Amino acid sequence: MSAPAGQRTAFAARLGRLWARTWPPLLGVAILLGAWQLLYLVEFRPPWVFPSPGEVATSLVELARDPVSWSALGTTLTRGVVGFGLALLLGTALGIALSASRVLRSAIGSLLTGLQTMPSIAWFPFAILLFGLTEQAILFVVILGAVPSIANGLISGIDDVPPALVRTAHTLGARGFSMYRYVVVPAALPTYVAGLKQGWAFAWRSLMAGELLVVIAARPSLGVQMTFFREFADTAPLLATMIVILVIGMVVDGVLSRVSNRVRLRRGLGAVRL
Amino acid sequence: MAIRARGVTKLFGRGTDQVVALDGVDLEVAEGEFVCLLGRSGCGKSTLLSMIAGLTRPSEGEIDMGGRRVGMMFQDSNLFPWLTVEGNIHLALRLSGAPKDQWADRTAELLDMVHLPGMQLRRPHELSGGMRQRVALARSLAQDCQILLMDEPFAALDAITRDALHDQIERVWAERRLTIVFVTHNVREAARLGDRVVVMQPSPGRIAEEVRVPLARPRKMDDPLIATRAAALHDKLDKYHVIAEQGRTS
Numbered sequence: 010m011s012a013p014a015g016q017r018t019a020f021a022a023r024l025g026r027l028w029a030r031t032w033p034p035l036l037g038v039a040i041l042l043g044a045w046q047l048l049y050l051v052e053f054r055p056p057w058v059f060p061s062p063g064e065v066a067t068s069l070v071e072l073a074r075d076p077v078s079w080s081a082l083g084t085t086l087t088r089g090v091v092g093f094g095l096a097l098l099l100g101t102a103l104g105i106a107l108s109a110s111r112v113l114r115s116a117i118g119s120l121l122t123g124l125q126t127m128p129s130i131a132w133f134p135f136a137i138l139l140f141g142l143t144e145q146a147i148l149f150v151v152i153l154g155a156v157p158s159i160a161n162g163l164i165s166g167i168d169d170v171p172p173a174l175v176r177t178a179h180t181l182g183a184r185g186f187s188m189y190r191y192v193v194v195p196a197a198l199p200t201y202v203a204g205l206k207q208g209w210a211f212a213w214r215s216l217m218a219g220e221l222l223v224v225i226a227a228r229p230s231l232g233v234q235m236t237f238f239r240e241f242a243d244t245a246p247l248l249a250t251m252i253v254i255l256v257i258g259m260v261v262d263g264v265l266s267r268v269s270n271r272v273r274l275r276r277g278l279g280a281v282r283l
Numbered sequence: 284m285a286i287r288a289r290g291v292t293k294l295f296g297r298g299t300d301q302v303v304a305l306d307g308v309d310l311e312v313a314e315g316e317f318v319c320l321l322g323r324s325g326c327g328k329s330t331l332l333s334m335i336a337g338l339t340r341p342s343e344g345e346i347d348m349g350g351r352r353v354g355m356m357f358q359d360s361n362l363f364p365w366l367t368v369e370g371n372i373h374l375a376l377r378l379s380g381a382p383k384d385q386w387a388d389r390t391a392e393l394l395d396m397v398h399l400p401g402m403q404l405r406r407p408h409e410l411s412g413g414m415r416q417r418v419a420l421a422r423s424l425a426q427d428c429q430i431l432l433m434d435e436p437f438a439a440l441d442a443i444t445r446d447a448l449h450d451q452i453e454r455v456w457a458e459r460r461l462t463i464v465f466v467t468h469n470v471r472e473a474a475r476l477g478d479r480v481v482v483m484q485p486s487p488g489r490i491a492e493e494v495r496v497p498l499a500r501p502r503k504m505d506d507p508l509i510a511t512r513a514a515a516l517h518d519k520l521d522k523y524h525v526i527a528e529q530g531r532t533s
Contacts, residue, residue: 173361180336180355181426182378191374195365276364277408 060245068245069252081229082253085220088144088230089257092151093212099152100159100208104201105189107160108167118164121157129154129215133222147219154215155208162204166197199278202269209265213258285351285430285462286312286335290344293330293488303487304330307344310481310490312464317456319477320466321516323524327488328466332432335464351462352379354428356436360415362407368394368418369403375425393421396455413444420452424459431456433465437472446504449475453501470520474512475504482516484523486530491523 042062049061060068072078107114107121132150140146170193178192194201220232231250238247273279293305305327312318320328333339335346336355362371372390381389394400397417407415416436423431433452437445453476456463467473473480477496484491494516498508 171361173357173359174363176338177355177357177361178363178378179338180353180432181375181422187378191378192363195363198365272365275406277406278364 057242058244060248064245065248065252068249072246072249072253077229078234078250081231081234084228085216085231086257088147088151088220089213089216092148092216093155093209095148096152096155096159096208096212097205100156100204101163103156104160104163104167105194108164114164121160124153125157125161129211130218130222133219137223142223142225144225146223147216150219151212151215155212158208158211159201159204162207163197163201166200166204167193169200170196199269199273199276202265202272206262206265206269209261210258213261217254284311284349285314285316286310286346286348286464288331288335288344288346291331291334291341291346292343293327293334293339294342305341306487306489308488308490312462315460315462317453317463317476317478318465319473319480320464320483321468321470321473321480321520322483322488323468323485323520325488326483326485328483329434330488332434332464332466335430336432348430351429352427353430353432354423354426355432356416356419356423356434358435358438360407360412360419362415362418362422364407366407367403368399368405368407368410371407371418371422372425375422379426381425381427389425390421393425394418396424396458397421397451411444413440413448416440416448417451420455424455428461430462430464433463435466435468438467438469445472449504450501452476457500470516471504471509471513473516474509475502480516482519482523485527492519494519 045062049056049059053059103121107118129150132153133146136146136149140149174192174196175188178188183192217232220230221236224233224236231254235247235250238244238250270279288308288310291305291308291310292303295302295304308327308331310331320331322328330339332355334341335348336353338355362368363374366374369390372393373386376386376389377383390403391400394402397420399414399417399421402410402414402418407418410418419436437448440448449472452463455461465473465476467476474496480494480496481490482492482494483489494512496512498506498512502509
């Protein structure tokens with residue numbers, strides 16, 4: 010017995026939609042790999058400095074077989090999660106405090122925005138003097154990188170809460186904490202999530218800078234791994250590591266984008282195409 | 284008296300920019316009365332309503348509601364867009380301290396009352412303007428208010444929807460024995476709904492005159508008696524507007 014016709018066409022339709030979504034990025038990657046291969050073939054740089062896509066793919070497989078590189082990945086991811094998590098808590102608390110207190114806001118509001126434009130790598134010399142070549146030095150800079158974006162996202166989200174909604178909530182009996190918990194924070198959510206996305210991008214960048222500068226003995230990380238490959242002029246695994254870094258950044262950003270889109274769609278804010 | 288306002292004055296701004304939005308207003312609203320505040324824009328009717336709701340304080344004078352619970356509706360439904368219809372009503376129930384195990388039943392009951400049964404899981408952006416305003420009414424009633432303040436709640440709706448909502452609010456008012464203060468600039472709406480119409484005049488905002496509307500209920504918008512009353516109210520509005528204009532130029 011074959012599946013009912015309706016079911017089969019529904020499956021075909023789903024497959025069609027999936028294909029429509031996947032072919033443009035696949036084509037993009039294919040063009041990129043083609044250009045890379047071409048550059049390799051014309052030997053624009055000697056092959057030991059500029060490997061082919063195939064060699065990098067082989068290195069990637071080799072790295073995946075090596076337990077040390079898994080432990081390096083683990084260290085880096087743990088730092089990313091801990092750093093971003095702490096930045097999330099601090100940034101959120103700071104954002105609420107600054108939007109609630111006018112004095113606090115005029116005191117450090119513009120400083121916070123200024124910090125956002127400051128390249129976080131500039132903090133490292135100071136962080137290394139302060140904490141030495143330690144985990145704390147790295148976390149310190151990761152947090153400093155992400156907190157301003159997260160706090161500013163929440164602040165501008167709260168600034169943009171329609172006053173009419175706050176007045177309505179007041180007539181329904183919302184005051185103080187309940188006003189924040191049930192009205193102000195949910196209303197600010199879309200902008201807050203956008204701030205989180207930006208915060209993540211800054212945290213991830215700071216983390217990579219940190220791992221290249223703060224090399225802790227006997228603790229492999231993606232940064233240490235890259236330093237090692239550079240010192241041994243081993244370009245293929247270096248590029249493989251960079252691809253891993255790119256993919257992790259993209260995956261986390263993708264998850265946050267999905268959250269952001271869902272939040273916006275639920276309140277009828279999705280981009281409309283005419 | 285459900286509402287007693289004495290000598291209520293509201294000033295906005297300072298120094299030479301100061302504007303007297305309301306000047307020594309006295310207003311009494313009886314328990315279960317349906318009062319319409321009628322006036323052109325800028326006569327302070329919305330300001331008076333906001334002060335009764337506790338959203339702003341009078342500069343002078345006082346307003347006493349004897350501890351009655353007050354709900355309010357605005358021109359826009361102001362439904363919380365991140366919550367479903369049910370979520371909006373649940374939030375009102377939560378904030379008024381209703382026990383959680385009653386929320387589902389009370390929500391269903393309220394949605395029946397505004398003729399939106401089964402709409403619990405819809406989102407505000409999926410509803411029409413009239414439906415949103417009915418959900419907003421259900422949400423206001425969820426807090427078990429005794430006084431309902433309405434600030435031009437139907438001004439943005441089309442005439443047919445508005446007629447239907449007039450019938451609905453009149454029924455809900457009678458069933459729940461609410462005291463309603465209804466702000467409008469529409470003379471027909473005032474004559475259709477009010478037991479009493481308080482005509483206001485601008486600059487500074489004052490009560491010009493109070494008109495009783497002793498017509499039987501339920502009323503119908505196309506009743507010729509309402510049209511007659513509305514025409515009379517219209518003449519009064521014109522008269523007080525001209526007086527205010529003359530006052531300003533002299």
